[in-house]
Amino acid sequence: MTNFVCAECKKQFENCLYWFDSLYFEKFEKREIKPFCGPKCVKEWHERNNVKDWAPRKAPYPKGPEWQMITHLHPAMFQSKN
Numbered sequence: 905m906t907n908f909v910c911a912e913c914k915k916q917f918e919n920c921l922y923w924f925d926s927l928y929f930e931k932f933e934k935r936e937i938k939p940f941c942g943p944k945c946v947k948e949w950h951e952r953n954n955v956k957d958w959a960p961r962k963a964p965y966p967k968g969p970e971w972q973m974i975t976h977l978h979p980a981m982f983q984s985k986n
């Protein structure tokens with residue numbers, strides 16, 4: 905079975921509960937989703953990239969298939985990138 909690969913520690917894991925979504929930050933023109941294996945990696949990745957300094961995207965959010973709200977990540981969403 906294909907698993908997620910953590911964007912921070914590169915560990916493979918199942919059931920992604922934490923991810924970064926470029927929908928919520930103004931500086932991204934493209935949708936980017938980064939899966940994380942747990943809160944520790946989320947925190948480390950955010951600190952390393954200074955995410956706290958990124959301007960949040962204001963409504964209205966971009967529209968179209970690329971920008972749909974995601975409530976559950978599936979490994980198939982990453983197959984094209986791996």
Ligand SMILES: [Zn+2]
Pocket residue numbers: 910911912913914915940941942945
């Ligand atoms: Zn990790």
